[in-house]
Amino acid sequence: MGSRVGAPLWRAGLAALLVCGIGLLPWLSHTDPALTVLKARSAERDATPAVLAEIRAQLGLERGPLRLLGEWLGGLPRGDAGRSWTSGAEVTPGVLQALGVSLLLMAVALGVALCTAAAVCARTLYLGAHRRLAGRPPGGSGSAMLAALPEFLLASVLATVVGVQLGWLPALGWYGPQYTPLPALALGLPAGAVLGRLLDDQLPAAFAEPWATAAAARGIPGRSLARQALRRCVPGLLPNLGLFAVGLTGGSVAVEQIFDIPGLGRTTLQAAIAQDLPVLQAGTLVLVALAAVATAAAGLVARRLVGPALRDGALHTLHGPSHTLHGPPSTVRRIPAIAYGLLLSAVISLGLPRDPLALDTTARLQPPSAAHPFGTDALGRDVLARVAHGAIDTLLLALAITAITLTAGVLLGLLPRLSGPLVDTVNAVPPVLAALLVTALWGSGTATPVLAVSAVAWAPLAAHTSALLREERATLHLAATRALGAGRWYLLRNELLPAVLPPVARHALLRLPGVALALASLGFLGLGAQPPSPEWGLLLAENQPYAERAPWAVLAPAAVLALLGALAVTAAGAGLLRRSRSTSSQQGALTVELAGAR
Template sequence: MTVLPSRERAGVLFSRIGALVVIVAAVGLLPWLSGRDPALSVLRARSAEQEPTSEALDAIRRELGLGAGPLAGLGDWMGGVLRGDFGRSWVNGAEVLPSVLSGLGVSLTLMAAALIVALLLATALCAPTLVRGVRGTLRGTTGTGAPAAALAALPEFLIAAVLLVVLSVWLGWFPPYGWQGAQHLVLPALALGIPAGGILGRLVDDALPPIFGERWVGLWRSSGCTPAVITRAVLRRAMPPVLPQLGLVAVGLTGGAVAVETVFAVPGIGRTALGAAESQDLPLLQASILVLVLLGVVVGGLVGGVRRLMLGPGLRDTALSLPATAGGAPSTLRRAIPAVCAVVMAVVIGWGLLREPLFLDTTARLAAPSGTHPLGTDSLGRDVLARLGHGAAATLGVALLVCVCSYVLALALGFLPGLASGIAETANAVPPVIAGILVAAALGPGTFGASVAVALVSWPPLAAHAAALVQETRAAAHLTAQRAIGSTPMWILTRHILPAVAGPVARHAVLRLPGIALALASLGFLGLGAQPPAPEWGLMLAESLPYVERAPWASLAPAAMLLLLAALAMSLSTTPVRRRHRTSPSPQGNSA
């Protein structure tokens, strides 16, 4: 544990506040960030048939005060927000605040139910480790990490689609859409809570073995302490490092709620924001996004306060991290999972690339799998296998480009750890879906906007890794010797620090590539990414859901590819990253 210097703490606080101000300002400037005339957007939102004459546009500018310019408009909007006035809808003229509060109440109910599901699932995942640890039979690491990682890798929109097909359409256990009673809460809560429970379960399960290996646990056990007392003490010891991640999980529920509410037609704040973005109702969109961002900030602050209380006054100013776990050699199954997933995906993609993805056969609409169409056809008669193959470029190719951009940005910001950490924490409070809605409102929906949105929120983990490696490398003894013999700062940077940082962060970025692809697919699923007729996997899943009862294969094919991608992300995330440590500098001064 190390104490952060006061200047660094001030830098983190300043960057955190600055990043929040930038996000709020971006929300306030949405009418002008798109480059389109806000008055024209209002006119189109109210009536698509009305002619955009200069008189009509001037009347709207006078009505809404849009003629004063972006800075004055931002000031007026922020002043209204401080007074509790979020303006009126551009579509129907109604006040925005009641709609936002109504949607917020629904979303909070859904997120609370999802959090209960997540905690129950995390408890079930950690229970075997906890029982063996209390009995003193725990040996090394546990085996629940892989199932937890598998659940954590599944995106909410994919779980929602699978639950809709299996539990609602096929089995008929729960209603597919609506928000009329408790039975409508089950499937959305499961879709949101399963990935969150997987994340929490894996974190706690990884943290427990080192704690049970500490000497005080054996002392308490030998002195006759009951299992309940030991369990409470171990959980209290494990919780402070996990609590910040619990805050991120709770924040992530706000982004996942957008997709889940869309699938199940839940009238929450996320679906309200998405509908406002699609209809260009910017006042309603501004209020919805602002509420979602502030909700994330408030949750993060509350979790931080609880963590400080649990740590006590002696440790409040220290950087306490998750206990390190012993990394064993990967098992044969763990090595086989990514290979099998990659081979299956390569076969499907290669086979599909040999076929025509845009050919329409209206006589074979929603046809079942056959020799002519191995995976069937969609609602327009297009071959599903061909669209899966050609959709790999839109899903995986764009993800690779986003990953490279995030890597370069993280590498640059890693040399400014005080500045980067606060920005990274604030960026973590904006899930990809929320960023996608903001970018779509400014740039319009499309592949470029989705790529920008995912890139904006995918660099923080890489930047945190780079910053830690930079600090570690700068403090190495051989660099002190290099400075003592007169090596220039540029020599040290290019021959020691950059080689020590670039390689591990690059491997980290590769591990995150499937997750980035899933984030892009989620935006495509919501209509914020690639647009029809592009064969993008998330978009294919969204287009096939209305016909799921008649042609389930059209939904299951893209869902299966996304599941393989999630399995690949899971297997890579559980692969230990090996690092080499130098004990002395090489004769040429190159760092390993």
């Protein structure tokens, strides 16, 4: 009972701490809110002392941040979130209208994501339903490449090609549900590819469980087998599905800007840049509440799908011997990873001898040629050279952040009562807002983007760890090992972690390209890589305005980024699955050893 009461209090405390931190943001960052608001209202008006004093009097800044925050909190029970500092309009109606737009877009994007995930898993479902998984290689790397594509790049291509050139669907603006398809595709395709890969990773083990073997022996139709296998695997991914829903609502800033959609993510970002604290606080509070609702709904659905087996400890592990169903010869697994690695190494080797900063204004936006295999950018710089030189810093920094977030995600995932509300709160914070908070506390520097991305990127890994641990603790073999006298640390070291680490590590590697893009996106606020740095994501951002005239300038870094995603996933499939099988083959020996020790 205490935990049921403590979790909501912990969640409410975290939300209050976040809102208070946002309310103190201008004072923590030592910036003048009056000056920022003046620039947001009118960039041409001079910031004279009299004008700034007038704005301070209008906003009540002389009363101090704590007084302003207390007055804002006092109005919330009445539904009054104050008035915007920049426009003077009431905050509550505007935030609720933006929330309605984002929820509609999120619903359609989730539908696209689920369809994409189904397409990724279709081959495994078909083979498993017909008992033909043994000796088959895992799913292809096409889904990994799709998961690695930047959302804003997909949005730009869809808006330019499908919306403008072909005229098939509305491209810009927001005048009703008919404007949702293109932005929903840009948001849903990468998210669905990630979900599909995670689900495809568990399906072979579900088809190898005793219930599936018995059902097949009794002649149960393959369609029923596939449906039950999905029901077995989906609960472990529902927490991440809830995180995706919140991320699609608050983290779709770039897509909303490209398509000119007045959603909650864009509204929150504009308020953060303008330091419009009432709007920023209200938007963040709504995102936190949405995260809590999504998490509660995901947990309820997961319990309904698993049923009493989760309570009674009657599950079979999805990370044990059943992985041998997905186990072709190791050479077959390594071939794609080796090919992608060689291709990426070739690109870097060919580009490193070239000068990434050499300007040639007479060769601006030149197409690929023998002299410039990847073409040139808007300043005449060689794109191949910039991609190759940006690879070292991008890869090292992204790998370091991935290692940090994987470690933090696993450690916090082991403590679900602590990390559950924390995951919801952190996931509700857009990366840009996290970067602003980090800058306010530690200042701008080389470590700022690392801290900002690390602060939010661990949340999906922690949710995945907690969900897998919850199911693994309800397995029969763990109950038997516990009955033989195994202690908590023995079970954690020899049973739980070996079962959970491989799928969570593959999940972390699947997010590696996204980490690289998140680092680059912070450059727009002066918090990350800045021109003329050849960082990959920054190359995409710099060349995006020329995507229609010179598509090679955007497609080259995007293709290399997608290649990185395919390499990460195939390398994980070639190495970590074998570790999972070797670990599972030792379970019987460990149990016998433990029994002998008794």
